[in-house]
Amino acid sequence: MSFVTKFGSRSIWLTVMTLITTTTVGSAKFPAQHMISWKNASVTTLSAQDRYSLRDVETTKKVAALTFDISWGTVMPPKVLALLKKNHVAATIFVSGPWAKEHTQIVKGYAQAGAEIESHGWAHVNYSQLSNRRIVDNLMKTNNVIQEITGTKPTFVRPPNGDFNSRSILAARSVGYTTVTWGTDSLDWMNPGVSTIVQRVTKRIHPGDIVLMHASDTCKQTDIALPAILQSLKEKGYQLVTLKQLLTYGKPIYRG
Numbered sequence: 001m002s003f004v005t006k007f008g009s010r011s012i013w014l015t016v017m018t019l020i021t022t023t024t025v026g027s028a029k030f031p032a033q034h035m036i037s038w039k040n041a042s043v044t045t046l047s048a049q050d051r052y053s054l055r056d057v058e059t060t061k062k063v064a065a066l067t068f069d070i071s072w073g074t075v076m077p078p079k080v081l082a083l084l085k086k087n088h089v090a091a092t093i094f095v096s097g098p099w100a101k102e103h104t105q106i107v108k109g110y111a112q113a114g115a116e117i118e119s120h121g122w123a124h125v126n127y128s129q130l131s132n133r134r135i136v137d138n139l140m141k142t143n144n145v146i147q148e149i150t151g152t153k154p155t156f157v158r159p160p161n162g163d164f165n166s167r168s169i170l171a172a173r174s175v176g177y178t179t180v181t182w183g184t185d186s187l188d189w190m191n192p193g194v195s196t197i198v199q200r201v202t203k204r205i206h207p208g209d210i211v212l213m214h215a216s217d218t219c220k221q222t223d224i225a226l227p228a229i230l231q232s233l234k235e236k237g238y239q240l241v242t243l244k245q246l247l248t249y250g251k252p253i254y255r256g
C-alpha cells in the first residue's frame with residue numbers, strides 16, 4: 001500500500017513527511033516548524049484514521065480478536081498463556097517494554113503458542129500528554145525489546161490507558177505503528193466480578209470485534225472469566241484470530 005493511499009490527503013501527507021524526515025530514531029527531533037505545520041492542518045481535513053484509533057474490522061463473518069495488555073506481574077501472565085494454549089486460541093498481547101524485558105521467557109511462551117506480540121509502550125502514561133519525541137522514544141524502546149525477543153517488528157500500539165489524540169496517532173505512525181484500542185472492553189481491569197466480565201464480552205461481541213482484556217497481576221479475575229468466555233464464543237460460532245489475521249477479513253474501522 002502506498003503512503004499516498006494510506007494517508008489520503010496531500011496536506012496530511014506533507015505533514016507526515018515532515019514528521020518522518022525530522023525523526024531520528026533513538027534521538028527523535030521534532031523542530032518547531034513541524035508543530036506549526038501540524039497546527040495548520042485543519043481538523044476537518046483529517047480522515048478517521050488520522051483522528052481515531054482502530055477499533056473493529058468491517059465484516060459479517062463471526063471472527064474476533066482477543067487482546068491482552070500486560071504491564072506487570074508473574075502470576076496472571078502465565079495463567080492466561082496456559083489457558084490460551086489449552087484452548088488452542090491465538091490471541092494478541094500488548095506488552096509494556098519494561099515488563100517484557102524482565103520476562104522474556106513468558107513473552108517467548110506466548111509467541112510460541114501463536115500469539116501476536118504487539119506494543120503497550122514503555123511508560124504507562126497518557127500519550128496525549130507527551131511530546132511527539134517522547135512518544136517515539138517510548139515506542140522505540142519497547143520496539144527494540146520486543147524485536148529482540150520475537151525477531152518480529154510490532155506494528156500496533158495499544159496506548160497506555162487507551163489515551164490518544166490525533167497528534168499521538170501521527171507520531172506513532174511515523175515509526176510504523178497503528179494505534180489500536182478496542183471494540184469491546186471486558187472491564188476485567190476493574191475486577192468487577194467474573195460474571196460481569198463474561199457478560200460484558202459475550203453480550204457485546206460482534207463480527208470483526210477487538211476485545212480488550214488484561215493479563216497483568218492487578219487483574220485478579222481474568223483467568224477465571226476466560227474459560228467461560230472462550231466456551232460462550234465457541235457456542236456462538238466465533239473464530240478467534242490475531243489482530244493481523246483479523247485485518248484480512250475486512251476494512252479497518254477507526255472511530256471515536
Ligand SMILES: [Zn+2]
Nearest residue numbers: 069071160161
Ligand atoms: Zn495498560
